[in-house]
Amino acid sequence: MSSGARSTLLHLGLIALLFVLAFALPSYHQGNLARIMVLATYAIGYNVLFGYAGLLSLGHAMFFGAGMYGLGLAMQYGGLGVIPAFAVGLICAAVLSTVVALLALRTIGVAFMIVTLMFAQAGYLTVLYFGAWTRGDEGFVIAQSARAIGGLDLTDPTTRYLAALVLFSAALLITARMMQVSFGSVLIGVRENEERTRMLGYDVFRHKLAAVVISGTISGAAGAGYAVLFGYVGATFTSVQYSIFPLLWVLLGGAGTTIGPLVGTLFMFYLIDYSSGLTNAYMLIAGVVLVLLTLFARAGLVGEIRKRWVAWLP
Known part of the structure; x- marks a missing residue:
């Protein structure tokens, strides 16, 4: 069996397992896993840019927030239903990611990271400035009757x-x-050696631009999904910590792996959940575990499995 066929079976099997768990898990874990899947979608979006294209962003909360506020404001003040409001959230994230990409991609390396961080901070301050509409840090709740x-x-x-x-x-x-077609291969080429990829005749800027837009749009879809499924929109989701979270989840699961974002999000979520039940210093436990994983599993959980035992893992 080819690696592509194995990859397809793995993804379909994972989706089938998650479907079965919907009816097998207790209500507490069912609710947790629903939240984890939405956040893992956010991590998948981040992985497109960081894991495949090799671009380190510290501003992805602005895309998550664009999708969240695009949907939330459209439902709250525009009276739109879920589907049209979700489309508004996607459009907001896609437009914002395009604008940011056209400006941020003029820089490279650390400068790109700093520019994305500054854009995200500007987005957070914008949400606070228009507090009369966004309700700032307090946020607002989407009515249950509208979430259908x-x-x-x-x-x-x-x-x-x-x-x-x-x-x-x-x-x-x-x-x-995306990773099975030539576009994904070029992104990996950009990550590994951008100059050589350019010398081979590929339009590096166009591929990086597409990676930012795809990454931002998927992240925006996660933000819109979080708003409508859990009924809350707040400025916290546009803060710096929500730009750091997807980076942690991707690093834990394995950057450049398709299922790594889910594994990393799941691991981090339950690590904090269980350690918080043991002590008030639960972040200390989480920090120690993260340091150990960084030292002994540098490729992430799925990345280490691929490197050591299962080379065909996507």
């Missing part, structure tokens, strides 16, 4: 879980397919 698609109530735990699974599955399969 047709006859499907997205506030129902099982329906919410399945909707999160659809969102995660779409992001996973899109990125998996």
Whole structure:
């Protein structure tokens, strides 16, 4: 069996397992996993830029927030339904990521990281400045009656879980397919040796621009999904820490792997969840574990498995 076929079976098997878990897990873990899948979608978006194109961004919270506020404001003040509002969130994230890419890609290396951080901080301050509409740090709640698609109530735990699974599955399969075609190979070439890729005749800027836009749009989809599935929109999600989180999740799971973002998000979420039940100093436990993983599993959990035992892992 070819590596491509194995990869496809792995992704479809993972989606099937997550579907079965919707009906097998206790309500507490079902709710947790729904949240994890949405956040893992955010991590998948980040992985496109960092894991495949090799561009370190510290500003992805602005794309997550663009999708979240695009949907939230459209529903709150525009009276739009879930589907049109979700489309507004995607458009906002896509437009913002295009503008940011055209400006930030004029820089390289550390400068790119700093520029994206500054853009994200500007986005956060913009949310606070227009507090009359966004409600600032307090945020606002999307009415339960509005969170429905047709006859499907997205506030129902099982329906919410399945909707999160659809969102995660779409992001996973899109990125998996992207890495099976030449576009993905060029992104990896840019990551490994940008100058050589350019000398081979590839338009490096165009590929990097596309990577930022795809990454930002997927991240925006995650933000819109989080808003509608969990009913809350707040400025916290546009702060610097929400730009750091996807970087941690991707590093933990394995940068440049398709299932690494889910594994990293799942690991980090339950590490904090269980350690917080043991002590108030739960972040100390999380920090020690992260340091140990950084020292002994530098490629991330999935990355180490691929490097040591299963070379075909995508």
